Amino acid sequence: MAKRITNQITRSALITLTLNNQQISAFEGETLATVILLSGEPACKLDKAGNPRGPFCNMGACYDCLVTVIDPASPDKRLKSRACMTMVKAGLRVFTTQEDSI
Amino acid sequence: MTDTIYDVAIIGAGPAGLAAAEQILKYDAQVIILDEQSRPGGQIMRQPPKEFKVKDWLRGSIYTDTKNLLHRVEDHPKVNWRMSACVSGIIPLEENGHQVWFQDATGLNSLRAKKIILCSGCYERPLAFPGATTPGVMGTGAIQTFLKSQQILVGDRFVFAGTHPLQLIVAEQIIKAGGKVEAVAFAQPLSSCLAILKQPRIILSHWRVFVAAAKSIWRIKLAGVPILFGCAIKNVNEGKQLNTVILQSVNTSGKAMTNRPVRKYKVDKLGLCYGFQVSSELARQAGAKSVWSDNRGGWLISHSEWMESSLAGLFVAGELTGMAGADASREEGYIAGIGCLLSLRLMSHDVAEQTTRQARRKLKKHNNFAQALAQLSKLPVHLLETVMTGNSLLCRCENITCGTVKKALENNPHSLSANSIKLLTRTGMGLCQGRLCYANTASLIAITRNRRIEDIGPYHAQWPAKPILISSILKKRQQ
Ligand code: FES
Numbered sequence: 001m002a003k004r005i006t007n008q009i010t011r012s013a014l015i016t017l018t019l020n021n022q023q024i025s026a027f028e029g030e031t032l033a034t035v036i037l038l039s040g041e042p043a044c045k046l047d048k049a050g051n052p053r054g055p056f057c058n059m060g061a062c063y064d065c066l067v068t069v070i071d072p073a074s075p076d077k078r079l080k081s082r083a084c085m086t087m088v089k090a091g092l093r094v095f096t097t098q099e100d101s102i
Numbered sequence: 103m104t105d106t107i108y109d110v111a112i113i114g115a116g117p118a119g120l121a122a123a124e125q126i127l128k129y130d131a132q133v134i135i136l137d138e139q140s141r142p143g144g145q146i147m148r149q150p151p152k153e154f155k156v157k158d159w160l161r162g163s164i165y166t167d168t169k170n171l172l173h174r175v176e177d178h179p180k181v182n183w184r185m186s187a188c189v190s191g192i193i194p195l196e197e198n199g200h201q202v203w204f205q206d207a208t209g210l211n212s213l214r215a216k217k218i219i220l221c222s223g224c225y226e227r228p229l230a231f232p233g234a235t236t237p238g239v240m241g242t243g244a245i246q247t248f249l250k251s252q253q254i255l256v257g258d259r260f261v262f263a264g265t266h267p268l269q270l271i272v273a274e275q276i277i278k279a280g281g282k283v284e285a286v287a288f289a290q291p292l293s294s295c296l297a298i299l300k301q302p303r304i305i306l307s308h309w310r311v312f313v314a315a316a317k318s319i320w321r322i323k324l325a326g327v328p329i330l331f332g333c334a335i336k337n338v339n340e341g342k343q344l345n346t347v348i349l350q351s352v353n354t355s356g357k358a359m360t361n362r363p364v365r366k367y368k369v370d371k372l373g374l375c376y377g378f379q380v381s382s383e384l385a386r387q388a389g390a391k392s393v394w395s396d397n398r399g400g401w402l403i404s405h406s407e408w409m410e411s412s413l414a415g416l417f418v419a420g421e422l423t424g425m426a427g428a429d430a431s432r433e434e435g436y437i438a439g440i441g442c443l444l445s446l447r448l449m450s451h452d453v454a455e456q457t458t459r460q461a462r463r464k465l466k467k468h469n470n471f472a473q474a475l476a477q478l479s480k481l482p483v484h485l486l487e488t489v490m491t492g493n494s495l496l497c498r499c500e501n502i503t504c505g506t507v508k509k510a511l512e513n514n515p516h517s518l519s520a521n522s523i524k525l526l527t528r529t530g531m532g533l534c535q536g537r538l539c540y541a542n543t544a545s546l547i548a549i550t551r552n553r554r555i556e557d558i559g560p561y562h563a564q565w566p567a568k569p570i571l572i573s574s575i576l577k578k579r580q581q
Contacts, residue, residue, distance in 0.1 A: 002256045005279055012154065027154075029150070029151025034254055043342070044237075047235065052343070053235055055244065057243075057538075058247045059243070061534060062498070
């Protein structure tokens with residue numbers, strides 16, 4: 001399981017968001033991919049055959065980390081977003097289980 | 103809405119883009135730098151988020167020059183930054199210049215620039231094998247960027263498998279961060295790795311890299327981790343997450359040695375390190391000419407001595423001219439910056455020649471080193487046939503197996519190009535737009551048809567170079 005390195009690192013403020021409707025806390029500056037890996041949730045999305053996928057490239061190229069997010073600023077909009085390229089934000093709702101239907 | 107017009111737009115804030123920017127900023131020119139990441143530095147210097155304080159970030163003398171460059175440009179007051187901006191297209195304009203389309207948090211945007219310097223870098227080449235998409239299988243570079251930027255260790259137990267020495271560096275960093283590495287496996291024999299030591303000139307010019315590599319090997323050995331040669335990925339478990347990695351012995355040409363027992367590891371992370379592909383889609387989409395290179399990263403963008411591509415006003419620097427690492431990228435960026443000043447008539451030819459003399463000398467040395475490194479880390483000739491068995495997913499986005507593509511090739515004996523196979527099978531049509539599958543697909547066609555990749559051709563590079571939301575296109579049209 002993933003873990004934060006703590007030696008010689010000062011992180012910033014903790015914020016709260018939800019991952020699959022569960023409240024979790026994260027540090028500002030962390031990406032959704034980081035938060036998902038830390039949560040122990042192995043997958044970000046399901047592929048076209050319904051199999052789980054997790055981050056592969058961590059640089060925005062592979063799209064295996066696609067999650068669904070709902071921003072508190074526009075609560076009726078569901079957006080697909082690359083978890084490795086998206087920063088955590090207070091109140092963000094993140095869903096990993098959505099089938100990749102684009 | 104009319105676009106803002108810049109003198110130079112630099113796409114990609116890695117070593118090449120930063121070095122180009124630094125030269126142009128010495129003159130009275132309007133520069134904008136765009137990058138998809140939230141902070142400049144490129145993959146080699148993926149910075150921790152602004153909110154973190156990391157003591158001694160990226161220590162080691164091999165990073166010093168590039169880190170200094172980063173700090174000089176990052177703090178420069180005259181740069182316009184557009185970070186977290188994903189460039190989706192470059193459109194040459196009839197009047198002079200180019201239009202750059204990009205998507206950021208505000209939606210789809212565009213700007214104009216008289217000159218473009220494209221420094222779009224590279225990404226990792228995954229191999230296709232059974233189980234390759236099981237969560238927990240990652241690029242070795244990805245494991246490293248989680249460590250150096252996000253400051254997380256992505257797993258408990260690791261195996262690395264590949265051909266590129268980067269995996270030694272990352273394995274050592276993982277051990278240092280408290281991870282357990284079970285093995286680092288190279289597909290090629292030890293002798294092909296040692297061949298580089300027979301080139302004393304390269305050792306002399308790049309001794310710092312050799313010292314860093316030797317230190318990594320020493321520390322890996324000290325931790326009791328086996329470094330294996332002639333050993334490649336066979337398969338991993340399928341399902342919810344990675345728990346078992348199977349490695350197989352291969353001979354010098356990459357064929358499976360079935361008389362040797364396989365090696366089985368219980369791990370939660372596998373780092374793949376079978377080389378890199380240059381990110382040349384944007385340049386090709388704009389219309390720049392490219393040439394194929396087997397071991398320098400695929401379809402490389404051709405350029406003049408001033409780094410100008412075949413498309414006037416579009417300059418290129420860094421990996422997309424051929425994989426060569428951060429030091430070479432820095433020199434190329436420098437030359438591209440000067441070349442740009444020359445074409446903007448902000449610098450005379452004589453001064454430009456003089457200013458770039460040293461950079462060209464250094465670049466030549468870095469390119470010699472890159473050539474030797476490419477030779478060392480190239481895939482054994484038959485490795486793909488050994489690894490990419492019929493049920494391996496070739497196109498990860500559309501879930502197309504190697505078997506499906508082989509069948510399509512059998513049924514359509516006249517199909518040769520990567521594009522025709524794409525149309526027949528949907529391979530390369532998914533969200534990553536063929537970035538991850540191209541090299542494997544093209545190789546599979548080349549092997550089956552007994553032709554060279556030059557005959558297979560690239561996938562068409564089209565706008566948008568990365569997926570964008572239809573709603574953002576509509577919004578842009580209304581403006
Ligand atoms: S992990 Fe590849 S796009 Fe996010």
